[in-house]
Amino acid sequence: MSDTTVIPVRGTDGMRDYEVHVGRGLLGDVARHLGPRVAKVLIVHAPALGARAELLREQLADRYEVLLAEVPDAEGAKRVEVAAFCWQILGQTDFTRSDAIIGLGGGATTDLAGFVAATWLRGIDVVQLPTTVLGMVDAAVGGKTGINTAEGKNLVGAFWAPRAVLCDLELLDTLPRNEILAGYAEVVKAGFIAEPEILDIVEADPQRATDPGTPEFRRAVELAIAMKARVVGEDFTEQGLREILNYGHTLGHAIEHAERYRWRHGAAIAIGMMFAAELSRLTRHLPDAAVERHRRILDSLDLPTSYPAGRWQSLLATMKRDKKARGALMRFIVLDDIGRPTTLQGPDESLLFAAYQEIAS
Structure with a gap:
């Protein structure tokens, strides 16, 4: 072709x-x-x-x-x-x-x-x-x-x-728009961890960025795929670098489990990324502007950024069982800045709770 x-x-x-x-x-x-x-x-x-x-x-x-x-x-x-x-x-x-x-x-x-x-x-x-x-x-x-x-x-x-x-x-072309937006959460994730051009495309025009018939959509999708291809090529079995692809996924997977997998993956991961951004602000001094950029972009895509306050304990229990835990230590991908991911291992539960309070509804 x-x-x-x-x-x-x-x-x-x-x-x-x-x-x-x-x-x-x-x-x-x-x-x-x-x-x-x-x-x-x-x-x-x-x-x-x-x-x-x-x-x-x-x-x-x-x-x-x-x-x-x-x-x-x-x-x-x-x-x-x-x-x-x-x-x-x-x-x-x-x-x-x-x-x-x-x-x-x-x-x-x-x-x-x-x-x-x-x-x-x-x-x-x-x-x-x-x-x-x-x-x-x-x-x-x-x-x-x-x-x-x-x-x-x-x-x-x-x-x-x-x-x-x-x-x-x-x-x-025939997918419902809400289905496209839910999947687009993973495109945006690539923007936050490695390809800021994706974020620029979304901020310039969210409608065109999410329309499968536009050059902007194709560019964002190709950037996201190429980023994952690079990471996977360097670390197929997730011994190090590939772990950055889990940005937003530790809490996101716990939310999917709590919702008995009736939620779209992208919706849960959007909340997970918002949580990871708040955790990054608390532990890595991620600038306030970068955290607010998360919220603004996810809002522009009609993706959720909050979850009920009363669900924290059950979410925490699920995260402790998650495959991204090593031994008894939970691991989160956090950001030093946009495009600069790192691993946070074994954070104090009080920090996790504080970050959750910032997204709790």
């Missing part, structure tokens, strides 16, 4: 190299990204994408045996019972290590598809076709796959690099 941006992800820690393709009309080119020995393909898709999955099946049917697996929407897909359903299909149809999975859907669907691929026969190929903003800039890129348990989000998972990621912006 002539108008396709190709963003390389360089392999480290045993991860293979792969590419993220950003453009329009990319779904017609899926076969080129499947391995040369593939005979069977399982398309894992969300319910709303049944027609799209069937079209893709027909497109690939002359070259492969193609099966479809419809899985629940959103976080309902990320359960062990759903993974077992996919494993059952793979087993009953004799999928081998030479075959492949396609993840077609939002971040939860691609997380599940990647996890199923990582665990079947100890790893088969997966090509990710994210259909949401969140999926394109975050979930489908980076090779972190996982499912949830009753105790928390993404506690069971594997690092497994996709063979390719195709971000077809045409898939976003």
Whole structure:
């Protein structure tokens, strides 16, 4: 495709190299990204994408045996019972290590598809076709796959690099605006931790920045993907640098758990970033202007920045169980300034409570 941006992800820690393709009309080119020995393909898709999955099946049917697996929407897909359903299909149809999975859907669907691929026969190929903003800039890129348990989000998972990621912006044209805005929280996160140009784009015109048909939207999305590609390429298994991608996620994941995963990920992460900014002000002397910039930008995107005061103790208990804790120490990504993230380990609970009070409603 002539108008396709190709963003390389360089392999480290045993991860293979792969590419993220950003453009329009990319779904017609899926076969080129499947391995040369593939005979069977399982398309894992969300319910709303049944027609799209069937079209893709027909497109690939002359070259492969193609099966479809419809899985629940959103976080309902990320359960062990759903993974077992996919494993059952793979087993009953004799999928081998030479075959492949396609993840077609939002971040939860691609997380599940990647996890199923990582665990079947100890790893088969997966090509990710994210259909949401969140999926394109975050979930489908980076090779972190996982499912949830009753105790928390993404506690069971594997690092497994996709063979390719195709971000077809045409898939976003019909998304509801609130869905685009929720996913855009991860784009803004990239701006706060590494790519301030994204923040400038949003502040200049929030409407154009979040319209999938504009150059501003594409630029922001490509900056966010390229940032994640760089970080993942340097630290695939999250031994150091990759941890900066967790900005806003420690509290954000606790909120998702508290809301029984009925909230959109981006909404919870927006509150988490606001909390992280306040914590940064208390512990790293993040300037007041930078904290207020968080609130102003998130408000302009109609993303929440507060959470009920009475929920703190349950949120704290969940954060202590979060996979980002090391031993008994909680870890937070905080900012010395915009674009300058660092790790805060084992902060006093009184500091956490004080930061929470600043976002409590």
